Each structure stands twice: as structure tokens, then as C-alpha cells.
Amino acid sequence: MVLENQNTINSEGLKNKTYNKQKSKNRKVRYYLSFMTIVLLACVIQVSYSALLNISKIVIYKGKITKAQALKDEAERTNKRLKTEIENFNSMQKVESIARNNLKMAGENEVLVIINTPKEEVKEKTKKEKFIDFFEKHVARKFVQEDNKAEVLLP
Numbered sequence: 001m002v003l004e005n006q007n008t009i010n011s012e013g014l015k016n017k018t019y020n021k022q023k024s025k026n027r028k029v030r031y032y033l034s035f036m037t038i039v040l041l042a043c044v045i046q047v048s049y050s051a052l053l054n055i056s057k058i059v060i061y062k063g064k065i066t067k068a069q070a071l072k073d074e075a076e077r078t079n080k081r082l083k084t085e086i087e088n089f090n091s092m093q094k095v096e097s098i099a100r101n102n103l104k105m106a107g108e109n110e111v112l113v114i115i116n117t118p119k120e121e122v123k124e125k126t127k128k129e130k131f132i133d134f135f136e137k138h139v140a141r142k143f144v145q146e147d148n149k150a151e152v153l154l155p
Contacts, residue, residue: 056140063136 089095099105106112125133 053143056143059132059136059140063132 085098087094089098096107100107104112104114
């Protein structure tokens with residue numbers, strides 16, 4: 001059995017026309033997918049940059065918090081020491097003990113003995129602390145502009 005439009009289907013013109021239409025559709029789809037890939041890459045780059053910026057800020061601010069906490073602790077220790085010194089000045093016996101201990105004075109018929117104590121050794125930083133210091137000094141500061149006004153200074 002022979003189809004009526006067999007000649008039309010087998011003709012080269014129809015095959016070429018269909019092939020060209022399909023080729024142009026494929027080309028359009030390819031351009032669209034390429035464009036979407038570029039847009040997605042731009043989004044990924046933006047998100048990565050933002051993440052790096054936020055991580056840098058976190059590292060810098062944690063360092064500032066640590067320094068401020070250390071200053072606060074030092075100020076509290078100084079306050080306690082000064083309060084005890086104020087209490088020590090209230091009696092004559094306390095003044096005498098300060099003269100003996102701090103000023104290296106001796107009373108009548110006494111021999112002064114000075115015992116030297118070794119100074120505290122500086123602890124070596126751990127690898128984590130070294131890495132944080134390196135990251136803060138060399139990487140994070142390039143992404144974040146510091147405000148000198150924002151630093152906290154304690155007496």
C-alpha cells in the first residue's frame with residue numbers, strides 16, 4: 001500500500017526545512033543555557049565574595065572582643081590590687097609591711113634577705129592562634145576597612 005503523500009515526505013526540500021528549523025531551535029536553546037550558566041556563575045561569585053567578607057569581619061571582631069576582654073580583666077585585677085593597697089594604708093602596721101616588702105627596708109636589728117623569683121615564661125601560641133593571627137593580619141584586613149573610632153580603650 002502506497003501512501004498518498006509519500007513523495008512529499010521523501011522530498012529533500014521538506015527534510016532540509018525540518019532540519020534547519022530543528023537546528024535553529026537547538027541553537028537558541030544552547031544560547032539560552034550558556035547565558036543562564038554565566039548568570040549562575042556570577043551569582044556564585046557574588047555569594048562567595050560575600051561569605052569571605054563576612055568571615056573576615058567575624059575574625060576581626062572576635063579578635064577585638066578578645067582584646068577588649070583581656071583589657072577588662074586586667075583593669076579589674078588592677079582595681080582589686082589598688083583597693084587592697086588602699087586598705088593597707090589604713091594602719092601603721094600595714095605601712096610598715098609595705099615598706100618592708102616593696103621598698104626593701106628592714107627594721108632595727110633585722111637582716112634583709114631578698115629572694116629572686118623567676119619571671120613568668122611567655123606561652124607559645126598554638127597553631128590555631130597563629131593561624132587566626134595570620135588570617136586577621138594578612139587576609140581579613142584587606143576586605144574590611146577598620147574604623148579607628150570603633151576601638152575601645154580602657155585605662
